[in-house]
Amino acid sequence: MAAIDTGNTHTDLPAQALPPWRRAVLKVGSNLLAADGGGLTPRYAETLAAFIAASHAEGRQVVLVSSGAVAAGRALLREHAPAGGDLAARQALAALGQAPMIALWQSLSARPVAQVLLTHDDLRNRRRYLNARATLRELLQLGVLPVVNENDTVSVDELKLGDNDNLAAIVAALVDADLLLIASDVDALYSADPRHDSTAVPITHVAKLTPAILEMAGDSSSTMGTGGMRTKLQAATKAFAAGIPTALFSGRDTATVQALEQGRLRGTLVDASSSRMQARKYWLRHVPAEPGHIRIDAGAAKALAGGRVSLLPGGVLEASGEFRRGDLVEIVDTAGSVIARGLSQYGADEIRRLAGRHSREIDGVLGYSHGDEVVHRDDLATIESPVNSSTEISA
Structure with missing residues (x-):
């Protein structure tokens, strides 16, 4: 006792x-x-x-x-x-x-x-x-x-x-x-x-x-x-x-x-x-991710590395795979290294349509909105030592 x-x-x-x-x-x-x-x-x-x-x-x-x-x-x-x-x-x-x-x-x-x-x-x-x-x-x-x-x-x-x-x-x-x-x-x-x-x-x-x-x-x-x-x-x-x-x-x-x-x-x-936050971040870092990834530009990668920010569509370059809204996905930089993992607010097809756009354009592009963020900061965990993606990175 x-x-x-x-x-x-x-x-x-x-x-x-x-x-x-x-x-x-x-x-x-x-x-x-x-x-x-x-x-x-x-x-x-x-x-x-x-x-x-x-x-x-x-x-x-x-x-x-x-x-x-x-x-x-x-x-x-x-x-x-x-x-x-x-x-x-x-x-x-x-x-x-x-x-x-x-x-x-x-x-x-x-x-x-x-x-x-x-x-x-x-x-x-x-x-x-x-x-x-x-x-x-x-x-x-x-x-x-x-x-x-x-x-x-x-x-x-x-x-x-x-x-x-x-x-x-x-x-x-x-x-x-x-x-x-x-x-x-x-x-x-x-x-x-x-x-x-x-x-x-x-x-x-x-x-x-x-x-x-x-x-x-x-x-x-x-x-x-x-x-x-x-x-x-x-x-x-x-x-x-x-x-x-x-x-x-x-x-x-x-x-x-x-x-x-x-x-x-x-x-x-x-x-x-x-x-x-420690418990949630631990879960996000260790739960198996869905096949596919979200690739982001250098500016978005730098912002995520600073911590406590969300991933917005403007920083997205592409999405690979066929993951759905709510799936846990890997986020990779331009070199293909996994720098974060998170629960995606949008499916892969939706993200491909939103890549590079401003959040205010989401409703106009999709006809609906699940929020301004592709991945909300509370659903995102950064990887301190970036690793190569476990999924195939498309050019």
Whole structure:
């Protein structure tokens, strides 16, 4: 257990500093939104909404992953609500409850609220992944609060125990978040179930998610939600691998939520494996690339070598191969050496038509636009020691 620090008592969790962040994903569980008599209540959501507003005022961005649609749908039908928990019934209730769930958050937000429904398939498919990320980024740039939920009405095997916990971790990686915040009715991870073990102590800091720590998580005790501490640690594991720290805390305790505004956490902090950018750059450098390449001129090569810039169509000389939008491709200089790798916003045929043109011409040439960049800087990793391309370089 050398990888953990323990707190002192159940009611007095020590405060610790939150990692610095500019963009966060906040997941709110059903137990914080469901009223005792059915339907949704702003009782705990108000404090969480105030935290989001305070974060916005400081120039930060928040993506909200909210549960509660099924509970809201069941309350609307009241005595006519299906009693069973089969998939079709939950899908119907989720469809019915989406509107009141979004309405609740809009009533608590001075900013416009946008609903974004995703399935895990949207995030597995590269092109749909890029489309979803572009939409969320644009919403954030517009100052909108995106409210993400599982698209339960078309999900099949995704609607499982704890889907929104894991969805939140996937969304955090999708939008390049600096922090994953998981609010629930549980104040921290404990060494054992504190309801049944009086010797259980809170685990306030997890440096590494080991099998022993994962075993500490019990099953769900919620009657409204679909997840428990185990799924929260599963989500933290995904975030850990993506270089994103995770904070677990009680959304029912006003002081705990308000402390977040001062950058203080009373709960469990799970560290990241490395920095977010380090993890992403490592992935970009080592995942197998598609056959083909993007060849760029000397000016673009020099700009990329300087770091933190995107590849624009004006610096492109040619594209070889038949790669598609969203594929990982090699970027080579005029000598044919690989100087970078990245996820292409456009397919090879599209890039050939855009080569050497200004970004403002994209829509006129193609009749549509996926963005100004051929490869966005967040999807690009430079190669410190250029190597010969693994693909054939055409003259």
